[in-house]
């Protein structure tokens with residue numbers, strides 16, 4: 001008997017689905033080596049070994065030199081356990097795959113079909129399997145359903161997708177060179193100046209993204225509102241009170257607003273015109289990942305990263321197609337009718353799916369955006385083979401309903417506009433009703449479709465103005481970004497990729513550059529952005545990053561080589577790094593001030609409520625080594641306030657006052673517990689009923 | 694005057710370069726407020742320093758300008 005076929009999947013769940021789909025009896029044998037799972041299947045006399053990766057097992061690293069050296073332009077790929085702390089697990093995976101590869105003579109990459117997946121498979125084939133990248137085949141699929149996996153296996157392409165792989169390598173290499181050199185430049189400037197080791201990170205995409213947030217924050221902080229007035233009017237007609245809109249949305253002077261109030265209040269107006277208009281609204285387009293993230297944020301408050309994680313889980317359960325897609329199109333090959341037939345078997349979707357199936361033609365209302373590798377996100381129609389958690393249920397329902405809505409008819413609304421004249425001024429009544437629901441019915445409750453029915457009205461009819469008031473309003477500053485709107489902005493500017501954007505936003509939070517859901521730049525974020533802007537504007541400008549993105553897209557399209565783009569990227573960053581090095585002292589001085597401020601703030605809890613003049617700090621007892629909170633006035637002999645702290649977990653001042661008593665609070669995070677808020681006040685009223693949350 | 698009224702960094706004018714926009718916005722805003730409600734300069738600064746839509750830098754600077762009795766240019 002000959003050797004077997006080694007199939008590399010991206011994750012354990014995917015490996016299992018692939019093995020189950022390809023095994024003649026649907027029951028592959030699960031095995032373990034070094035604690036790493038893999039699956040043995042047999043298909044038409046062939047023996048298959050399906051082994052998962054664990055995402056990336058290899059990473060870019062510097063080819064030589066120490067941890068603090070920069071600039072670094074010579075790079076290499078290495079197993080993650082050699083290059084990163086905390087990646088020791090990858091050693092077991094690589095050794096296991098390496099061993100299994102000796103039992104095979106045919107190799108297939110079945111990792112997710114996109115840049116990251118193609119690169120994961122390539123690295124494993126090249127480094128763990130002994131240069132099998134040149135002979136390996138590639139399975140391409142968008143769902144983990146049996147039907148599609150079998151097709152992907154039978155029609156595997158004879159070689160790997162090298163343009164994608166090269167684009168992936170280039171991305172990782174460029175990002176490594178930017179990230180490592182810039183971060184080291186900043187960190188080492190601080191270390192040389194202050195002797196402190198404090199990481200100040202930035203990156204090719206991170207710098208400009210932080211800059212967006214800082215610029216918006218500055219706009220808000222510098223905003224001067226302008227007053228204007230709005231007329232608030234009600235009329236009585238056919239026994240009903242209705243809101244009337246004044247012809248001008250905003251009135252710029254108080255005088256003019258007063259005049260309208262004085263002349264129109266309590267008067268009789270005359271209906272001059274009644275006009276109806278029909279408005280057709282097209283169905284929504286199929287979800288791509290950005291659309292799904294925006295909608296899940298709007299409806300459920302999920303951050304983009306969370307939505308991506310949930311969608312990934314649904315994909316691994318073969319319930320939806322691959323979520324990291326830019327496409328808003330559903331090609332005929334996905335067999336929409338078959339999917340609707342399957343959905344019609346599910347009680348929740350039966351009625352709606354059957355309505356669509358009764359249509360002669362089942363055509364989606366597609367959007368403009370495309371993706372060379374995957375269609376838009378769609379449900380596979382497969383019934384879940386496990387219990388979904390509440391978040392998964394929500395997202396799944398949204399995806400199914402969106403899918404169905406795209407095949408529905410447009411909705412038709414009739415809007416009614418009634419013009420009323422009062423003392424030479426114009427007012428309007430507005431009504432609207434739905435004539436044909438169309439797609440609205442399929443997308444409820446995610447679309448409201450509200451109606452406002454007016455009583456019958458005709459020209460010449462009189463109406464009494466029962467209220468005419470002028471309300472003073474102010475123009476408002478632009479809104480803060482939230483993770484969803486920031487991700488949209490990154491998409492619009494074409495920086496980052498659909499795979500990395502959500503993660504970069506998350507990094508801004510982790511680095512304490514931004515805080516809160518309505519993203520506000522922190523003082524640290526402000527300071528870092530300012531210093532970067534001063535010493536090398538290119539790092540925070542969107543232009544350099546964007547140009548590089550388009551060069552990397554060119555590799556993916558096979559129009560450019562990785563080597564060339566990498567060389568260009570180095571040419572761009574070199575002068576930036578030289579400048580930073582030449583001004584290292586000055587840079588170090590400014591950054592050190594920032595670091596000092598941050599370290600101080602991290603320990604500062606708030607004003608001392610006991611003496612009223614000191615500041616509370618997190619301190620450590622010299623005698624017992626235990627941490628506690630004490631007052632800065634202690635050393636002056638003015639205040640003895642001191643409060644015990646939990647000794648385990650991480651503690652961070654929240655900056656917010658306790659809602660029960662107004663004392664400063666701390667956030668506590670300990671392993672295996674929900675994070676909680678600690679009020680320092682020993683006799684806080686909120687503590688009576690147990691632990692403060 | 695040698696400190697920015699907002700951030701206390703060294704500055705030759707009322708505010709440092711980084712905060713010059715705030716000062717400019719306050720001056721430009723006054724033209725609109727005067728036209729809208731016929732306010733005096735001091736009443737404008739006083740309203741602005743308490744307006745919930747005004748940025749924190751604007752409120753702070755308006756308050757300090759009021760305290761220091763800085764007149765409309």
Ligand SMILES: [Zn+2]
Pocket residue numbers: 608609610611612613614615631632633639640641
């Ligand atoms: Zn005290």
Ligand SMILES: [Zn+2]
Pocket residue numbers: 658659660661662663679680681684685686
């Ligand atoms: Zn309390």
Ligand SMILES: [Zn+2]
Pocket residue numbers: 697698699700701702708709710711712
């Ligand atoms: Zn300033």
